[in-house]
Amino acid sequence: MGVKGLAAFTIIFIIALFCYMWLYGALDQQWQYCLKVYIAKDQVNSPSLLGRNSSENNVLTPLRVCPGQKFQAGDLLKHLQAAPVLANDVLLKPYLASWDELIKFLKTLGPIMGLVSQEIESKTSIIRKLAQKEEEDIKRLLRERQSEAGQVSGSSLPLGEPFPNSYSKLPGGAEGGAYVSVRSMMEAELARGLVDFTQLTVSGCRTLLRLHRALLWLQLFLQSLADEDEGGCSPAQLCRDTYRLTLAQHHTFWVKQAAELAFKAMPERAFFHRLVCAKTPVETVIILHMVSGAIGEVYNRTQLALEEHGMLALP
Template sequence: LVCEAFEKCKENVAALSLENYLRGYMELYRFFGFLGSVFSFVASDVLSKITILEGYLNSEIGEHYMTIQAMITYENTNNLLRDPKRPSGARTLLRLHRALEFIAAFIGTISTLDSDGKTSTAAQECSNKTLAKFHPWLIQNAALLAMYTLPRKQQLLEKICDQQPPQDICVLMKQLQEVAVAVYDVTQNLYEEYNILDLP
């Protein structure tokens, strides 16, 4: 479902579908649930941001939020990118965008681990390469410590596999990583083009 949503999101790289981006992210939110309480703080933050963006998408100004490009253009033109009175859609998406880099790296790494591999180590390494650069030292260390409680790969797959063989899940994880990276790269280029990667 995540792969399908992200594939549809990037069908037209000049008009990234915000609806499909959020649809894919809602499925990733469910994945966080399998990781236990360690990711509960991440999951709640993700859900709040999805809710904000869905609110704009379903509002009277929703036509300006159909695509990520349209949203950024609209907010930039109307001086809404840094408006303290309302959460900017572009800023809200930027937080999801940063987390997507971590998620793609983490899921891709899990897919290559041995069955007894530590997902905790994978999460810590991926976090250090991605999310850590945006968080102060205290939050970084708290997150790394919490990640020690993550299960080994086999245990995680048993939670999410249902009736599917683990090897099939690993193939899907690799596909998910590839499509998530593709969406991440297009979005990253867009934010660079508008010079808004530093929205506070």
């Protein structure tokens, strides 16, 4: 294999490794930042940092439908705002729908980032499959209870009406199963022994943690993009720096090198004005703050739930 062939093979290998290991590993390293304000490591998860500009910029700029493109900032914001519920919880259905829109966003940033989005999409599909199986199990058990009731009384209950005292025997309880919200998923998987704190296992909680780390990266990137002046750091630099502050803390050396290649192909700032269909740069700033603030609200609630259940370091 010649020198050129070896170089091409190396680049392909790094990209493939990056996509496979996007949310895995750990290696700390010192970095230089383009961001105007250095964010200390212990401040990255601070509620005062995430979404700090959302209220002051929530004045309302209409989120227009952008013709001819899959990503719509309005759809993303709608799902993000539907996710938070009472008791510091997050509904999983709009949470995953928010990721669907963020995946579309990543795919607009170039082919390599599109490959990254495929890995994230595989994470959302894990939770969706678990939720689907849960729903099917509940429906099956309800039919069995109704059949038993019909045999005893000579009549059956209408489909969907619970048999008295049967919900306590159903997985996840009476509110539609374990995978309704972040907290219900955590409590159910812990009770069933699906979460292993010592070795890698496939669970909704572990998968959520990987998505959670990626969410912080995207939240800080959008926030820094809104905060940075037109003549300041490029989107590529901001994306690189926010990655180094967040996901890089959990990635190996080779994954970090592949990430650097991806950031070099990042579009210029004018691309993001068009992406959110803003008429002026000021309008772009307001929209980006609205979206990053909504992401911050979802992130903070998920962070609190992970902390309370001791899940921030799941293998």
